[in-house]
Amino acid sequence: MARRVDHSPDELKAMILDSAEELVVAGGVSELSARKVAQKIGYAPGTIYNLYANIDALILTLNGRTLERLHDHLSKTRLDDVREFGAVNRNLEKLLIGYLNFIDGNRSLWRLLFDHMPANEEDLPEWYDQRVSMLLSVIDQALRPLFSGIDSKELRRLSVTLWASLHGIISLADKKKLNVVINQSSYEVCSLLITTFLNGLKGHKNFRGTAK
Amino acid sequence: MARRVDHSPDELKAMILDSAEELVVAGGVSELSARKVAQKIGYAPGTIYNLYANIDALILTLNGRTLERLHDHLSKTRLDDVREFGAVNRNLEKLLIGYLNFIDGNRSLWRLLFDHMPANEEDLPEWYDQRVSMLLSVIDQALRPLFSGIDSKELRRLSVTLWASLHGIISLADKKKLNVVINQSSYEVCSLLITTFLNGLKGHKNFRGTAK
DNA sequence: TTGAATTTTGAACGGTGTTCATTATTTTGA
DNA sequence: TCAAAATAATGAACACCGTTCAAAATTCAA
Numbered sequence: 136m137a138r139r140v141d142h143s144p145d146e147l148k149a150m151i152l153d154s155a156e157e158l159v160v161a162g163g164v165s166e167l168s169a170r171k172v173a174q175k176i177g178y179a180p181g182t183i184y185n186l187y188a189n190i191d192a193l194i195l196t197l198n199g200r201t202l203e204r205l206h207d208h209l210s211k212t213r214l215d216d217v218r219e220f221g222a223v224n225r226n227l228e229k230l231l232i233g234y235l236n237f238i239d240g241n242r243s244l245w246r247l248l249f250d251h252m253p254a255n256e257e258d259l260p261e262w263y264d265q266r267v268s269m270l271l272s273v274i275d276q277a278l279r280p281l282f283s284g285i286d287s288k289e290l291r292r293l294s295v296t297l298w299a300s301l302h303g304i305i306s307l308a309d310k311k312k313l314n315v316v317i318n319q320s321s322y323e324v325c326s327l328l329i330t331t332f333l334n335g336l337k338g339h340k341n342f343r344g345t346a347k
Numbered sequence: 348m349a350r351r352v353d354h355s356p357d358e359l360k361a362m363i364l365d366s367a368e369e370l371v372v373a374g375g376v377s378e379l380s381a382r383k384v385a386q387k388i389g390y391a392p393g394t395i396y397n398l399y400a401n402i403d404a405l406i407l408t409l410n411g412r413t414l415e416r417l418h419d420h421l422s423k424t425r426l427d428d429v430r431e432f433g434a435v436n437r438n439l440e441k442l443l444i445g446y447l448n449f450i451d452g453n454r455s456l457w458r459l460l461f462d463h464m465p466a467n468e469e470d471l472p473e474w475y476d477q478r479v480s481m482l483l484s485v486i487d488q489a490l491r492p493l494f495s496g497i498d499s500k501e502l503r504r505l506s507v508t509l510w511a512s513l514h515g516i517i518s519l520a521d522k523k524k525l526n527v528v529i530n531q532s533s534y535e536v537c538s539l540l541i542t543t544f545l546n547g548l549k550g551h552k553n554f555r556g557t558a559k
Numbered sequence: 560t561t562g563a564a565t566t567t568t569g570a571a572c573g574g575t576g577t578t579c580a581t582t583a584t585t586t587t588g589a
Numbered sequence: 590t591c592a593a594a595a596t597a598a599t600g601a602a603c604a605c606c607g608t609t610c611a612a613a614a615t616t617c618a619a
Contacts, residue, residue, distance in 0.1 A: 267524065292536075295525065296516070296536050296540050296543070299512075299525060299536065303511045303514045303515015304508070306518075310464060319504065327504065328512055330550075331551075332543055334548075335548075337546070338542075
């Protein structure tokens, strides 16, 4: 058996990726396996390993795409012009709702993105970090109007803090390790965090007064 | 083969649990398997299933114990008497440090506790929720001095919000999906969240003035 | 046309969770 | 005392998993 000319390497790589995604979307993370992907594209299991070093490498590529889609999704959020403090809160709520909608429509891919732990403990590739960074820049934009003369690193520090906090609430709720204790949706808890966090930022040295 | 009289069912159940923990502690979550546990206690794999319905049930029991230990560990934190606002912040920092120390000394068990997703999507048993609740009550105690006449449900709502947020920061950092973007330890990010969150609570309707 | 390069295979290895008929032992009852 | 019932433990079997790699099939270059 050899070059079947059916597909170029790049095509094949894309087919594998698409099939992997279809499996995850259709049946959850546990449905993803090399053998199932191979069967889906009509190749032998070994072929997968000619194009991806291992399953984790395939998942990493898939997660990169999910990250990109999430960014595109959030970027579409129309943020209001900020004339007063409350507008920042409303903008962040819009982003939150966008995020929750994305999760609703892509639950399995989202779980794969954040819960999967690669067996190999190496650092993530640079392109991956860049996509995470793009995501965080969306929050940067929403927070920036609150400050004047703030260092971009300091702004990012705040965005990361808020982002990771919201992520914690949503992912604990998703794992049902939160819902039972408090009879509230993750939206409400996130909303409370946003409001409290923003209010707390009033103590920040670069915080700008209310108007314009 | 039959009743070897070596161990009573309860003893055997405890041996299985202890062996499972040893495996996780020694080699991480991926080292835990029915066959390895069986080998460790000198029984056949099938025996495990006479005492635990499946591996997830075993993990749930183990996680319950970890939860209990975490609670015991945090309970030992000596909280300062609160005479002013800053004392609450210091107390929460103490709890944070206690939590981070616990993770440092029990990383694999902690990962099993929060990252493991049981295959069966049923709700967690009541005793499990109770232990989570006990954990949250520790945070309740630290936050309570800030308020007067606050409903216990409302206080718990705030504790959950803070707890889940801190968890998000720490778990993202643990998965290395945070460290690369921001060059800071999870301690520092958590610390920032605590300070900002507490500052934000000043807007709460039950917030009590600074003194006493 | 022939030899080198490339692509694909699929069996094999060592694992996994789980089941359950069978067997060995102990306990019970007459 | 002895057979029958209850119990405890087994381990082979089933259906999976990720991964490897010698071998085979095909294409390309000379």
